[in-house]
Amino acid sequence: MQPLKVAIIWHMHQPDYRDPATGQALLPWVYLHAVKDYGEMLATAREIPGVRLTFNLVPILLDQLAAYGRGELSDRWLDTARRDPKDMDVQERTFLVDSFFSVHGERHIQPYARFRELAALKEAGGRRAAEGFGIQDLRDLQVWFLLSWAGHHARREHRLIERLVAKGRGFTEPDKGALLKLYDRLVAEVLAAYRAAEASGKVELSITPYAHPILPLLCDTAVAARARSGVQLPQIPFVHPEDARTHLRFSARCAEQHLGVGRRGVWPAEGAVSEVAVRLMAEEGALWAASDEEILARSLTDGLQDRRRLYRPYEYAGLPLLFRDRALSDRIGFAYARWPAAEAAADLLDRLQAIARQAPGGMVTLILDGENCWERYEDNGYPFLKALYQGLLDAPELAMVTVSEGLADLPLEPLSRLSPGSWINGDFDIWIGHDEENRAWELLAAARQAALEAGGLDGNPSAALEHLLHAEGSDWFWWFGEHHRTEQADTFDRLFRHHLQAVYQASGQPVPAELLVPIKAPQRRSRVVEPAALISPEIDGRITDYFEWLLAGSVELAGGSAMHDASCEMTGLWFGYDEYYFYLRFDFRRCLVKLAGTSGQLEVRLDAGEEWLATLPIGGQPLILQRPSDGFRADGGLGAVAAIAELAVPLQLLGLQPGAQLELSWRLLDEGRQLASWPVDGAILLNYLGAGLEDLQWPV
Known part of the structure; x- marks a missing residue:
């Protein structure tokens, strides 16, 4: 039997955090991921003879890595880490305490007594926590934040890190200075390490269009309506395929500067493709391009009813195309972090071997974020990756290959059409359609037109053009709208508007006042709409009657983070109650069987003073109600999964009294392993008004 080729593409991406107004980076993630992930991923690959991988590097990431490596770039976080706390003013101390717990608590705070102690000090101090931190507390926080960004190889190979972790507290300025000096050296070595890895033949390096734009939307924003009907488009159309071409050319130029000369494959930002965008990539010399299986399914007449059709390369407009296996890629990105490393690796290998039996001699492609997920893994993902x-x-029956190796001896199946879309739900909804996103597109279009009319885009490159390209990046649009949340949303908003301001300034024109006003609305947590009346829906996993959930309460869903996980598949959460039960309804974009399989479970945590877990097996078994404190199981609950998931939990069991609040959170599990969870942090609070709810309604 011919082995199945396995091509893994690790996508390394950070937006350009450099503020055109100051030249300083506003966020530290390029530097910190360079310490923890970029070099570490290569070190793990070098450690195991025979490993073959493809890394995808975004050009604006390469530019920032080079600038940090030369010592020409810094950021507020790094400057704060370098500063002696005894010289800090109140504002600097407050920033330090507010910002330097921005790590994964379970993996990087809880295992260390001093970091836990500092976190508890912050929690106890509330909004004025910094006032309770002494000089030594602040310095220890600086060092522990930096130590949390040390990966497996750095901890193993550098005695300094081992010594500081063992010391635990009472760090000195020389301690911190030595650690920062080591980190500066690790960052400076990253680009050379990638060049050497490619020269050795162990890895293939691919790229993304320059500033990580959504190419199909640059070519024509109207493509969003073809990917999903009913989307609200910006009032000013954006139709500039010439800008998409410029991103491709700038990308190739940047890659030559930092990585060396040569044609490269392209992972278009967010796997976003359209027929026009793929033609442009082909014309600009891309070796290959890749997207998501949903795009292939929509491009084939019969979809992917035969999964074997996913495990082969295709061709459109002369360009070889690969389509990633979504389920396997997402398992690495979102599910396996909580599994024991050996079990997670074995599970993925079993699934790949099953594909090998179905499609011998074929090629499976796994594409995912290669940096953000590892903070949630044991030892920064090293045990999992090694296994x-x-x-x-x-x-x-399996053969690791780089993408170009995999394509070398496989025939390409031509596609007569290519459906437009991205790796997220096969559409462009993350980046267009919401009022904030559409407003950003309209401001972008206006700035481009103003620069064009003033001659600011003449010359290649011009300052105005460079700022325009940066403003066309996808990352600003990722945080507009309500799909995703971050404490730094205002920073992304500001960077986008500053690039547009710079377009006007470089074109010799006044900056419009509207660019001085934030686009992003103030961040808020999920809003709860109370039920309008008592409800008694039939628990059958279906909307049996239009009216059964019509008067239910609902929860406005708040989005996730820099990664788009399976919790973002949830499209609605409704709740209500009658005399006997508290009812919950969960709607997902795809049915739960497709998300978690028949062995999966929806686990709902309910707490009104005593915690209960309601576990709903997706395969059709009865609802399980269990009290975690003692393992007691209770009867009387109802649950069903079909088009939707519905639960009914006895009010008496929950101990709910009128006026009480119920804490709610949920997890999606597959054989006990978490695939997704919601909310992103904490729990949502739902009010229970009891039968008195009816008395609050006005008669009509």
Whole structure:
């Protein structure tokens, strides 16, 4: 049997955090991921003979890595880390305490007594927590924040890190200075390490269009309506395929500067493709391009009813195309972090071997974020990656390949049409359609037109053009709207508007007043709409009657983070009650069987003073109600999964009294392993008004 080729593409991406107004980076993630992930991922690959991988590097990330490596770029966080706390003013101390707990608590705070102690000090101090931190507390916080960004290889190979972790507290300025000096050196070595890895033949390096734009939307924003009907488009159309071409050309130029000369494959930002965008990539010399399986399914007449059709390369407009296996890629990105590393690797290998039996000699492509997920893994993902890589090499029916190696001897199946869309739901809704997103597109179009009329886009490159390209990046639009949340949303908003301001300034024109006003609305948590009346829906997993949930309460869903996980598949959450039960309804974009399989479970946590877990098996078994404190199981609950998921939990069991609040959160599990969870942090509070709810309604 011919082995199944396995091509893994690790996508390394950060937006351009450099503020055109100051030249300083506003956020530290390029530097910190360079310490924790970029070099570390290569070190793990070098450690295991025979590993073959493809890394995708975004050009604006390369530019920032080079600037940090030369010592020409800094950011407020790094400057704060370098500063002696005894010289800090109140504002600087407050920033330090507010910002330097921005790490994964379970993996990087809880295991260390001093970091836990500092976190408790902040929690106890509330909004004025910084006032309770002494000089030594502040310095210890600086060092522990930096230590939390040390990856497996750095901890193993540098005694300094081992010594500081063992010391635990009472760090000195020389301690911190030595750690920062080491980190500066690790960052400066990253680009050379990638060049050397590619020269050795161990890895292939691919790129993304320059500033990580959504190419199809640059070509024509109207494509969003073809990907999903009913989307609200900006009032000013944006139709500039020439800008898409410029991003491709700038990308190739940047890659040559930092990585070396040569044609490269392209992972278009967010896997976003259209027929026009793919033609442009082909014309600009891309070796190959890739997207998501949803795009392939929509492009084929019969979809992917035969999954074997996913495990082969295609061609459109002369360009080889690959389509990633979504489920396997997402398992690495979102599910396996909570599994024991060996079990997670074994599970993925079992699934790949099953594909090998179905499609011998074919090619499976896994594409995902190669940096953000590892903070949630044991030891920064090293045990999982080592077990996975070694397992791939040891399995005779599997063959690790770079993308170009995989394509070398496989025939390309031509596509007569290519459906437009991205890796997220096969559409462009993350970046267009919401009022904030559409407003951003309209401001972008206005700035481009003003610069064009003033001659600011003449010359290649011009300052106005460079700022325009940066403003066309997808990352600003990612945080507009309500799909995703971050404490730094105002920073992304400001960077976008500053680039547009710079377009006007470089074109010799006054900056419109509207660019001085934030686009992003103030961040708020999920809003709860109370039920309008008592409800008694039939628990059958279906909307049996139009009216059964019509008067239910609802929860406005707040989005996630820099990664788009399976919790974002949830499209609605409704709740209500009658005399006997508290009812919950969960709607998902795809049915739960497709998200988690028949062995999956929806686990709902309910707490009104005593915690209960309601576990709803997706395969059709009865609802399980269990009290975690003692394992007691209760009867009387109802649950069903079909088009939707519905639960009914006895009010008596929950101990709910009128006027009480119920804490709610949920997890999606597959064989006990978490695939997704919601809310992003904490729990949502739902009010229970009891039968008195009816008395609050006005008669009509």
